[in-house]
Amino acid sequence: MKVQEIRELIKLIDKSSIDEFVFEFEGSKVEMKKNSGVTYSIAPQPVVVQETVQAAPVQVESLPAAPSAVQEVPAPEAPKSVDTDENLHTITSPMVGTFYQSPSPDAEPYVKPGTKVTGDTIVCIVEAMKLFNEIEAEVNGEIVEILVKDGQLVEYGQPLFSVKPQ
Structure with missing residues (x-):
C-alpha cells in the first residue's frame, strides 16, 4: 500500500x-x-540529579572537660563519575522511540563498555513507528558507558552513550 x-x-x-x-x-x-475526546499526554521522566558537596575538614577546639574528644573529621570523598569527564563525546538519540542494544532479542549487543568504535559503527537501534533506525557512533573512540537500558523509551536529544574520543 x-x-x-x-x-x-x-x-x-x-x-x-x-x-x-x-x-x-x-x-x-x-x-x-479517531480521537474520542480523551486527551493522552506523555509526561517526561523526571531526571534525578544528585550533587555531592565536599566539605572542608573541621577541627574542634579542646574543651577543658573532655580533651580526648577532640578529633579532626575528614571530608567524605566525592564519588568519581565518567560523566564529569569533559573530554567525553555523548551520542544522543536523533528521535523519540524505543532503544534497543541489539538487532534481535537473542543477539549480542552492538557495543559494550570498552568497545572500540568508528564514526560509521552501528551502536544501537531506535524504533519509531515500527521503523528500526540504526544509530551510528559518529566519532572514533571507545564506549565508556551505556546511559539507557535495553527497551527503554528515549526522547529526542537524550544521551544514549558516553564515548572517549581517540
Whole structure:
C-alpha cells in the first residue's frame, strides 16, 4: 500500500462519522481510530540529579572537660563519575522511540563498555513507528558507558552513550 493511498484513507475516515477503521491487504494492516475526546499526554521522566558537596575538614577546639574528644573529621570523598569527564563525546538519540542494544532479542549487543568504535559503527537501534533506525557512533573512540537500558523509551536529544574520543 502506498503512502498516498493511506493519506486518502485518513482524509476519508476523518470526514466520516466512523470512529474506528481497520484495513488489511496483502499482509499489510492499517488501523485508524479517531480521537474520542480523551486527551493522552506523555509526561517526561523526571531526571534525578544528585550533587555531592565536599566539605572542608573541621577541627574542634579542646574543651577543658573532655580533651580526648577532640578529633579532626575528614571530608567524605566525592564519588568519581565518567560523566564529569569533559573530554567525553555523548551520542544522543536523533528521535523519540524505543532503544534497543541489539538487532534481535537473542543477539549480542552492538557495543559494550570498552568497545572500540568508528564514526560509521552501528551502536544501537531506535524504533519509531515500527521503523528500526540504526544509530551510528559518529566519532572514533571507545564506549565508556551505556546511559539507557535495553527497551527503554528515549526522547529526542537524550544521551544514549558516553564515548572517549581517540
